[in-house]
Amino acid sequence: MSASEALPHDAGYEYESLPPNFSWGANMLAGAFAGILEHTAMYPVDLLKTRMQIMSPSPSGIYNGLSDAVVTITRREGLLTLWRGISSVAIGAGPAHAVHFTAYEKIKDVMGGGGNEHHPVASFSAGVAAAIGGEAIMNPFDVIKQRMQLQGSEHRSIVNCAQSLWRTEGLRSFYISYPTSISIMIPFNGFQILAYDSISKYWNPSGKYDPVTHCGAGALAGGLAAAATTPLDVIKTTLQTRGSAMDPELRNVSGIRDAAAVILRREGMSGFFRGLKPRVLAAMPSTAICWSGYEVLKAAFLAEAKRQNPE
Template identity: 45%
Template sequence: MDFDDYESLPTGSVGIHMTAGAVAGIMEHCVMFPVDSVKTRMQSLAPSPEAAYRSIREGLVKMVSSEGIMRPLGGVSAVVIGAGPAHALYFSAYEKIKSTFPSNNSLQIHATNAAAGCGATLLHDAIMVPADFVKQRMQMYNSPYRSCFECMSKLYRAEGIGAFYRSYTTQLAMNIPYHAIHIVTYEKCQKWLNPDR
């Protein structure tokens, strides 16, 4: 396949955007998950002395040596289950919103791109916030949960559905401005660096 054939592949397909977004999201979260596990423990309000780390390297070494080689991946299944649909929805919603509102000038283009990023973020975070809730409970030192499904069912029975969305508004307060700026910057750079797309 030469470059012109590749560039002429259909990009308006919702399925293509959903698949590409899902695969990218899952890969991003899985590759960085061990580091995320250390970060979660380092941010814990009252960490156990066995789980107090000063660096990523120290955290990974301590986790593996005292809890087993797979411990830095504890909770990764919750992220995989959430990241696929969340990123698929994000990228397909973004492209759909962007294509629905035609823009005639630079200001309209930026407003449309920002709105598309914000709308897509609402859907993405509606899935990722509960997934992160389960993931963080499983990442903690001496977590009592053996699987993400056990964790979800016990948390649901003990705390109700509201617990899964407790940080949703906080997440949106961070992510909506971030994604609006991110998308507008991304699209502007695309226009400068690759005007013919």
């Protein structure tokens, strides 16, 4: 039986409202499941985005577009290179998204955003809370991931990479980009969740579980949010990969303003949109997968809650 069949609209709980016995553990499990799906499914595109955002790649790492990047990397480094560093996000995405979705549901509920009515302020606020909590856990894993994604990276495991970062750059290296990450994730997640909830309410006013709505709304919301925050993502990549840069100026960038000034001076405004296509191409399906995975598990848990409490 599918989740949509197991959870009719009049099942006793509104789909958008969590029942009293819907535990934090179940909510976190659904979030972890969604996060791992999201980050692993589109990982090769994320690696391409990182490679295209690097300011001072080696001559063999200068790409003329997305298709050229794919051909160059697979021909010179092998097909499996596209998955280098995936273990870092696979490990980090579970706990990070568990916190992310738990914060989303709880803050949205506290602010009156449960039920089938649309509450834009509650949706945006829940997105902000989810971003702050989830990114605090995910940021170190994201740093490790991007160091492993670089061309010629000597790191072949997350343990080796983490030890090297700790030894050569210290604890600060794991959170050097956290202010930028939060600067990205607050507008990205706030806008993405606001857009997701708004599109979902418009397409599916009844509020019942609908996988087509969850997938489509997730894709649109993710693509719009990714495009809008690409400039900040370029800054974040510059900060997270500074320790591997051969260029002394890039190696010594010390924060958001410093990185932004270097990018602007060297490449102009166009430099802030490096990697736009792979970022959007990764965000649309990955966000669709994330929301679909979260909603289907949420629907299954709610169906089980109805089965145990039929009245």
